[in-house]
Each structure stands twice: as C-alpha cells, then as structure tokens.
Amino acid sequence: xxxxxxxxxxxxxxxxxxxxxxxxxxxxxxxxxxxxxxxxxxxxxxxxxxxxxxxxxxxxxxxxxxxxxxxxxxxxxxxxxxxxxxxxxxxxxxxxxxxxxxxxxxxxxxxxxxxxxxxxxxxxxxxxxxxxxxxxxxxxxxxxxxxxxxxxxxxxxxxxxxxxxxxxxxxxxxxxxxxxxxxxxxxxxxxxxxxxxxxxxxxxxxxxxxxxxxxxxxxxxxxxxxxxxxxxxxxxxxxxxxxxxxxxxxxxxxxxxxxxxxxxxxxxxxxxxxxxxxxxxxxxxxxxxxxxxxxxxxxxxxxxxxxxxxxxxxxxxxxxxxxxxxxxxxxxxxxxxxxxxxxxxxxxxxxxxxxxxxxxxxxxxxxxxxxxxxxxxxxxxxxxxxxxxxxxxxxxxxxxxxxxxxxxxxxxxxxxx
Numbered sequence: 376x377x378x379x380x381x382x383x384x385x386x387x388x389x390x391x392x393x394x395x396x397x398x399x400x401x402x403x404x405x406x407x408x409x410x411x412x413x414x415x416x417x418x419x420x421x422x423x424x425x426x427x428x429x430x431x432x433x434x435x436x437x438x439x440x441x442x443x444x445x446x447x448x449x450x451x452x453x454x455x456x457x458x459x460x461x462x463x464x465x466x467x468x469x470x471x472x473x474x475x476x477x478x479x480x481x482x483x484x485x486x487x488x489x490x491x492x493x494x495x496x497x498x499x500x501x502x503x504x505x506x507x508x509x510x511x512x513x514x515x516x517x518x519x520x521x522x523x524x525x526x527x528x529x530x531x532x533x534x535x536x537x538x539x540x541x542x543x544x545x546x547x548x549x550x551x552x553x554x555x556x557x558x559x560x561x562x563x564x565x566x567x568x569x570x571x572x573x574x575x576x577x578x579x580x581x582x583x584x585x586x587x588x589x590x591x592x593x594x595x596x597x598x599x600x601x602x603x604x605x606x607x608x609x610x611x612x613x614x615x616x617x618x619x620x621x622x623x624x625x626x627x628x629x630x631x632x633x634x635x636x637x638x639x640x641x642x643x644x645x646x647x648x649x650x651x652x653x654x655x656x657x658x659x660x661x662x663x664x665x666x667x668x669x670x671x672x673x674x675x676x677x678x679x680x681x682x683x684x685x686x687x688x689x690x691x692x693x694x695x696x697x698x699x700x701x702x703x704x705x706x707x708x709x710x711x712x713x714x715x716x717x718x719x720x721x722x723x724x725x726x727x728x729x730x731x732x733x734x735x736x737x738x739x740x741x742x743x744x745x746x747x748x749x750x751x752x753x754x755x756x757x758x759x760x761x762x763x764x765x766x767x768x769x770x771x772x773x774x775x776x777x778x779x780x781x782x783x784x785x786x787x788x789x790x791x792x
Contacts, residue, residue, distance in 0.1 A: 378494040378791045379484045380783035382535070383477060383518070385447045386560030386594055386750055387776050388413045390484045391784025397792070399784030401777055402487040404480060405429070410776045413560075415476055417441045419463040426479045434674065442674050445595055445633045446473050448561040451504040451514030459637060469634075470517050477518075478525035494529040496787040497522060498779055500562040501534055501589030531790060534587060535559075536566035537580075538782030539748040543773060544570040545785065551743035552585075554768065556728060556761055557779060559749040563724045564589035565731040567742070578789050586735035590727045592720050594684075594751035599631040600716040602680035605695060605706050607631060610667065611660030622654050626664070631680075636673035645669065663700050672699055683708045688754050714756045725760050732765075742768040748778035 379402070380391040389410045390402045401409035404427070411427030418425060418433055419440040425433045434442040441461045449455050449469050458466040485492050503514030515532060522530055536557040543553060550571030557564045566587040574583055603612060612627040626648060629635040638644070645668050655661040667673060679695050686693035692709035714721075732739055745761060745768045752758050752775055762770045774781070 377488045377490045377492050379492050380496040380787040382498045382780035384559050385445050389780035390480050391780050392488050402484045404483040414444045417461045450517050451510040474521035474524050477521050495527045496531045496783050498535040498783050499532045501564040501587045505591045533786050535779045536564040539778045540568040541785045542778045542782035543746045544575045553744045553746050554742050555746045557749045558751040560594040562589050562591050563593045565728050567735045586731050588731040592723050596720050597717045598681045601684050602631040604716040606676050610664040616654040630673045639668050687713050721760050725764050739765050740767045744769040744771050746771045748773040750775050
C-alpha cells in the first residue's frame with residue numbers, strides 16, 4: 376500500500392512520497408511546486424474553494440469570500456471547535472477547514488502516486504500549545520481526527536524538529552550532537568539529537584533524542600509585531616484621546632491576528648468603531664481605520680506586514696504601499712525596525728534553544744551543529760542570535776520549507792517498509 380508523509384505547517388505545507396525506486400521525494404502539491412502556502416479561500420462570488428497560492432491570488436484579485444491562513448495555530452484552542460462565517464451566510468468549523476486542507480494535500484499526493492493513500496506520518500510541533508499538556512494533547516487529537524475524516528486510516532506522528540534531524544543526518548559522515556532549530560510560522564521547536572551514519576538506519580531513536588522543547592512564537596508573531604509597529608500606527612494604534620488615555624487597542628490586536636480579522640467586520644463592531652471618532656485627535660487615523668473595516672482590508676494589511684518582513688529579512692529596506700487605504704500612503708521599513716519590533720520574540724526563541732540544551736544536561740560548547748530549518752530561519756537577525764548562543768557549533772542551513780517534509784518521509788519509509 377502506498378504511504379506518504381505530511382508536513383502540515385502554519386505557513387507552508389508539503390508531502391513526501393516513495394518513488395518507483397523506493398526513495399522518498401516531495402510530491403507536486405500545486406502546479407509544479409512541492410510546497411504550498413497553508414491557505415484556503417472560500418470564494419463566495421464563484422462558489423468555489425481554492426488552496427495555497429490560488430487561494431491568495433483569488434483573495435488579492437478581489438473576489439468576495441473568506442480567506443483562512445495559519446489554521447494550525449488554532450488547534451487545541453477554544454476556537455478550534457467553533458464556527459466561522461464564510462461571507463455568504465453559511466459557517467464552517469475551524470477543524471473542518473483543517474480537514475479540507477489535509478484532504479487537498481492527500482489528493483495531491485494520490486494524484487502524484489497514481490494510487491489511493493491510507494497510511495501516513497504527520498508532523499507535529501513539540502508543543503501545539505505552551506504550558507498546557509491537555510490542550511496540547513487535544514490539538515494532536517483534533518489533527519488526527521481531521522486526517523482520519525479524509526480517509527487516512529493508519530496515522531503516526533513525529534516531532535517536526537526530529538524529522539529535520541533525520542534529513543540533516545542523511546548527509547553526515549561522522550557522528551555529532553545537533554540542535555535542530557525548526558522555526559516556522561506558528562512555533563519555534565528545538566530538539567537536541569545524536570546523529571550519525573551508524574545511527575540513521577535504526578527505527579527506534581528514542582535514546583538519541585536528548586531533549587526537545589518549543590514555544591508558540593514564530594513567523595506570524597513577527598508579522599504581527601511589524602503590523603502593529605508600522606501599518607496600524609497609521610490607523611491610530613497607540614495614540615491618545617484628548618484626555619490623555621490610550622485609544623482602545625483591541626481592534627488593532629484583532630486586525631494583526633489572522634484568525635481574528637474577520638471578527639472586526641461584524642456590523643456591531645463596525646458601528647462601535649464609528650462611534651469612537653471623537654477619541655481621535657488626528658481624524659485621518661479614524662478615517663483609515665473605518666476604510667479598512669468597511670472594505671474588509673484586514674487580511675491585505677496582514678499580508679503587507681508579512682511581505683515587508685520578508686523584504687528586509689536578509690538585510691535591506693522596503694516600502695509598504697497602502698494605496699488601498701489612502702492614496703499615496705507609503706511607509707519606509709528597514710531591518711533595524713524589524714529587529715526592534717521583534718526583540719521580545721527573539722529573546723523568547725533564543726531562551727527556548729538554551730533551555731533545550733540545558734534540559735539535556737549538555738554544555739553549549741558540546742553542541743556540534745545548529746541545524747536551521749523552517750521559513751522563519753530566513754530572518755538573518757534571528758538565526759544570527761541563535762548561532763551566537765552556541766558559538767562553538769557549526770551553523771547549517773537546510774531547506775527552509777522542505778527539510779521537515781523530507782525527514783518525515785525518511786521516518787515513514789522506515790515505518791512502512
């Protein structure tokens with residue numbers, strides 16, 4: 376029976392399949408791409424559903440409907456079993472949206488394999504939910520239920536950073552002690568693993584995993600900080616009313632959080648925001664805010680923040696174009712602003728890496744390599760801060776979007792053959 380490995384990520388997803396020779400390969404999941412953005416767009420105008428890049432393109436093209444991203448971050452939370460409005464009067468549970476996306480990945484894999492697939496290894500973060508074991512267990516159960524609902528019968532889970540270690544290990548010639556830093560869109564996960572050519576063919580690797588740890592802080596948190604520090608200040612965030620009190624900030628935090636953006640568009644909240652006009656000393660801020668909520672531009676603003684982050688990630692500068700909010704409204708943005716906006720997130724991620732090594736009882740100097748994977752390791756200041764925490768370790772960069780899927784495939788191959 377054909378099997379697969381599914382990396383269902385917060386920002387991007389991928390699937391690995393065995394090829395005719397038995398080796399693992401990444402399956403095309405959207406046109407010629409082997410990774411796709413974790414996004415679903417419910418197109419109300421055309422009564423269709425789009426996934427990945429097609430979902431983002433349909434949303435940008437202005438079709439009416441509901442765009443959903445970062446669905447993985449909802450697992451284990453109180454929102455997961457609730458419903459969300461699709462824009463046409465109907466609603467769907469968040470867990471059902473996740474099932475639809477997993478089904479899309481499964482069907483793409485089946486099309487590439489030319490056969491039905493009922494067995495799979497799924498990746499999971501070290502913690503879906505920080506400091507709450509029950510919620511963390513619930514999150515895995517919800518993801519497993521979604522996978523079973525679309526026809527996967529035999530399901531195994533593997534920690535994503537450990538899967539990345541398997542991918543790294545396949546290229547090694549000598550044994551070492553690697554700290555895997557898997558920093559994606561929703562979580563930053565770390566595993567300290569003994570790796571080497573003599574170990575890689577063992578199915579049971581429990582004794583080689585010395586410690587793992589993670590925090591629910593990653594790429595989308597940097598996006599949120601960027602949006603609050605730049606775009607939303609132009610809409611009145613952190614300004615003060617005539618009596619010196621800060622203008623209520625809940626609307627700004629909701630606009631900067633993907634799965635809460637749609638809540639801002641309800642008639643009740645729009646009416647409440649309209650009545651707050653007298654609080655704004657600069658009425659342009661209120662005018663911009665009302666345009667955003669009345670024209671449903673929240674997801675567009677979040678996308679601008681993400682694009683700005685990516686644009687300066689390697690050390691540069693960009694301009695955030697907000698023409699849809701106001702003609703000629705443009706904001707300069709550079710790496711220094713990005714670093715400042717994400718100081719707290721960077722601190723928490725580096726602390727989690729240190730805690731992982733400490734939990735194993737290993738001195739930082741004994742770490743052979745830090746292996747970087749996950750989309751957010753493209754943030755130069757972040758990977759630099761992590762490397763600086765382990766100055767004796769060799770920094771190694773894997774495929775940011777595919778290392779986990781490839782490693783999950785290696786694990787699936789060992790399980791199912």
